Each structure stands twice: as C-alpha cells, then as structure tokens.
Amino acid sequence: MNDINVVKERVIEELKKQGIDVYFIDFYVDDGEPYFVYTFEKSKIEEAAEYYKDNLIVEGAFDDWSFFKADESDDWLVRDICYIIKRRRRKAKIQRVRAGKSLIEALRRLAVQTGPIACLDCGYAHNYGIHGCALVRAAIERLEELTASPWISVDDRLPEDCQVVLVIANGRPREHVSLVNSYEIATFFIDDGWYLDEFPDWEQPQVTFWMPLPDLPREAEPGLYHKYRVYDNESGASIDGCFVLRPDKDFAARDALRTYAATTSNRILSKDIINFLESLKPEV
Numbered sequence: 274m275n276d277i278n279v280v281k282e283r284v285i286e287e288l289k290k291q292g293i294d295v296y297f298i299d300f301y302v303d304d305g306e307p308y309f310v311y312t313f314e315k316s317k318i319e320e321a322a323e324y325y326k327d328n329l330i331v332e333g334a335f336d337d338w339s340f341f342k343a344d345e346s347d348d349w350l351v352r353d354i355c356y357i358i359k360r361r362r363r364k365a366k367i368q369r370v371r372a373g374k375s376l377i378e379a380l381r382r383l384a385v386q387t388g389p390i391a392c393l394d395c396g397y398a399h400n401y402g403i404h405g406c407a408l409v410r411a412a413i414e415r416l417e418e419l420t421a422s423p424w425i426s427v428d429d430r431l432p433e434d435c436q437v438v439l440v441i442a443n444g445r446p447r448e449h450v451s452l453v454n455s456y457e458i459a460t461f462f463i464d465d466g467w468y469l470d471e472f473p474d475w476e477q478p479q480v481t482f483w484m485p486l487p488d489l490p491r492e493a494e495p496g497l498y499h500k501y502r503v504y505d506n507e508s509g510a511s512i513d514g515c516f517v518l519r520p521d522k523d524f525a526a527r528d529a530l531r532t533y534a535a536t537t538s539n540r541i542l543s544k545d546i547i548n549f550l551e552s553l554k555p556e557v
Contacts, residue, residue: 277300277301277302277307278300279347280300280307280347280350280351280354281297281300281309283347283351284351284354284355284358285297287351287355288355288358288359291355291359291456292456293313293358293359293362294313294315295311295312295313295358296311296312296313296314296315296317296318297309297310297311298310298311298312298318298321298322298325298334299325303338305342306338306339306340306341306342307338307339307341307350307354308336308337308338309336309337309338309339309354310325310330310334310335310336311334311335311336311358312333312334312335313333313362313365314333317331317333317334321333321334335361335365337357337358337361339353339354339357340353341353423484423485424441424482424483424484425482425483425484426481426482427480427481427482427483431461431483432461432483432485433461434461434462434463435460435461435462435519435522436460436461436485437458437459437460437486438458438459438460438461438483438484438485438486439456439457439458439459439483439484439485439486440456440457440458440459440467440469440478440480440482440483441454441455441456441457441480441481441482441483442455442457442459442469442478442479442480442481443455443479443481444475444477444478444479446469446471446472446474446475446478447472447475450472457469457470457471457472457478458470458471458486459478459480459483461483467480470502473502473504503515503517518530520549520550520553521553527550527553530546530549530550531546531547531550533546534546534547534550
C-alpha cells in the first residue's frame, strides 16, 4: 500500500505549483480508497477541525473520496485527487458568485422598499431619497464590483505597452507541450505582441483573456527582483547576474546611464548612450 502521507504531500505540492493552496483536515484510507477533508481558506482550518470532531463539515470545508485504490500508482492517485480538488474549487467559486448575485438582487428589491419608517434608528435615515436607501445602493455597487469577473477579453481591450499581466493561453509553445486555458505570466508589447515568461521563444501565443496582477502586500514590495530575463544574442542562453533598466519609463534609470556614460572608458559606447538618452521623450 502507498504511504498515504506521501500522497498527501505530493498533492499539496502539485496544487501549490498551480497556484492553489489546500489545507487538509484529514487524509486517510477508507475501505481501500483515499478519503480527504480539506478547505481552501487558512482561516477556516481551526473551525473546520472542531466541526470535524463531531463528524460535521463546516461551510467552506469539503470532503471527497478518490475511487483509485490506495495501492495503485502514486502518480495516478495524485493526479486524480488534484483533479477532484480543482473541480470542487471551481464549483465553490461558481456558488459564491451565484450567491453574491442573489444577494444583489435581494438588495435591489430592498433598496426601494426601505425608508425612514422601515429603517428607524439605523443611523442612515438621512440618506433615504426617491431612489431608495443610499446605504443599500452603495452595498449593491460594492457587491457588484466584488462579484464581477476580473478577466478582460483581448477582443474588448489590451494591456498598456510593456504591462505585465496574468493571461489565459492556449496553443503549442513547444513541440511536445500543449497548453489548454493555462494561466501564464506575460508582458504585452504594442509592437511585438505577447511575451510569455515561461515560453520566451513562443512567437504567436494564443491569448484569450488577461487581468492585471494584484498589488503586492506592503511587506512584500520588491527591491531588486527578476522581472525580465536576459538572453545572449548568439547562443540564446539565459544570462544570470544582471537586471534591466527602463529609461523610457524610469527617469532614475536615465541618471544611472548618464553616470555610466560619463565614467566608462569606452568612448564609442558613451556617445551611443548619450544619443540614445537624447532620443527619449523629455523628462517632465
């Protein structure tokens, strides 16, 4: 029989590679088949564990079986459990969106029915008007923002030049690699199109949707980090130990280039740098 704890750790690792965090409350073999209780919310772990002691599954937690026997191949077992969890996650997302939309519709009906009489002592009666309660209408607008899909169709709008975004890509970036609705980090260039970080030599990736990357938490704001990859023009090999400055967008980079041009012993390079800087849009 396979070591079920090894299978669990492999599932966690594989899902994390796909951007999915899963937290198992229990994971064991039941009548030869893996049974697992889990949640996608770290804040739910303690509550889910307490309910599970009484054989209950709290809202936000799930339990499933894999119908592969625990003594079968680890690879097949891990793949099946990952598929089950990803399918459950998609269904949970759809249910949340539907619940949000139902709440919005209920608030819409409520917004025109409430008023100073129905809302005594609510503290916001002064906001009531001919269009209904302003507080409820504000809640509707906020809920609509939260339940709206963040994905933007490339047919509706494209990113700004040089903008790094998350995309959904399809196609064959390499001979033996096929992508189907794959999440990828990409940069959009007005002149050259899409550049995918994972497949930099892919000339015509089929991107259907994109969304802006979320802001980093304040404590995770980057200093020097890998945003671009640099390749040798002759060998095509990736070059480590260097980084890219964007003087077309970053005026501090222009100052750095001016300093380099003034101190380098290569006078031809110095002149080329100065000419390049003069060709850029003036600083404002």
